[in-house]
Amino acid sequence: MEQYFVNNEIIDSNFKINDSETFKHIVKVLRHQIGDVIYLVDPTKNLFTAKIAQIDLDNKELSVEVDKLDIPSTEMPVSAIVACSLSKKDKVEWITQKSTELGASKIIFFASKYSIMHWKNNVVEKKLARLQEIAKNAAQQSKRRIIPEVIYLNKLSDLLKYQVSANLVAYEESAKVGEISLLAQTLQKKPESVLCAFGPEGGFAPDEIEMLNQNGFLSVGLGPRIMRAETAPTYFLSVLSYKYELTVK
């Protein structure tokens, strides 16, 4: 049964879905009929079943009877933020989709020295809108309670403003010198929020690493194999999920 995010808070048992994209998907794409049941998540992150009571084709509006579901949230107990250097369109889209599936609370893209791409100012808004749409769809598909926010930073130094409980930077040189446990040590401390920065294919420049390190970003290795730029954030998020969602008991 598929899930949709709605923009308005659900306060009583009768609710109207009037977002035209959602209407189109429910009525035109999936051809739902009166009596069919779907899931809705409202801005308070509550989950509801919603039985379709009326389909108003003229106003593109659905009337539904909702019922609040008291099942555990699918959100990670830790706020997990990935910050990735800009890369090709398909990779950026892929990172957004996978990071959403894997539970990221925020997805940041930034330009860095060895990034092969830069976004010009006039395309940022459009590109972010597209990525935000991908995040919404992935969040619905993976049955999340929130849509991660997608953010673009024009320069790496803007990332320094994002100070959370644990700021990390994935650095393959760390692996080469045999550093194998800083990530595990950090996670052991159960931070409330973790941010990890990932460089482009060519890696961070030494002065970029230095700037990050001097501003509280701890360099951590993610194992002995060289991962592509888009693979590393999925590794990081999978590890967070395993650590906090599968091994708590």
Next chain:
Amino acid sequence: MEQYFVNNEIIDSNFKINDSETFKHIVKVLRHQIGDVIYLVDPTKNLFTAKIAQIDLDNKELSVEVDKLDIPSTEMPVSAIVACSLSKKDKVEWITQKSTELGASKIIFFASKYSIMHWKNNVVEKKLARLQEIAKNAAQQSKRRIIPEVIYLNKLSDLLKYQVSANLVAYEESAKVGEISLLAQTLQKKPESVLCAFGPEGGFAPDEIEMLNQNGFLSVGLGPRIMRAETAPTYFLSVLSYKYELTVK
């Protein structure tokens, strides 16, 4: 510095690279010259630096001076096998590439009831050759010592022959009933080899799960969010790496 797999064992300091694809990549694509140094891995899984001494364009052969490197292997200490239900071409290729980067020792694809794809007998060989090539390139790029073998099974029941130290099946219903620690419990026992089976987008059929369970495959949940079919194996391999490569000390 890039790495290549060579087909013959390297036994003394002079070696000849005569594989035409590798020759082409080194000389034509990357335009290496005499004196340049590359990495080679031979069938004994040893790593060497190789300095180009001679380029024979007529015979497509490179003479190199090799030097064995005594640095730790990049292979996972546990043999990690992923077995995935067949899906679209790009997803199958993607799973092969990412599973290789993330350290899988073997990548199995199989047809199951709700698979949206089936390979006809006459295309299997060609498709496997293509996937094996993707695995080789990904293994070289991620600096592995082996190329994972890619295997196709015509039916799910053929997977029962693959009995290793721990056989698992990722099952999202496990997550729904609140199962959150069987994967962690299994990994705690430090099995020498782990195989995990992953269903298609539509999931396994109940009788398929029953058959797997009855033959020693333990159903494990991979967290509360629904992952796409291609995301789950990357989650599993990332977790194995974290558990055995980043938290041993």
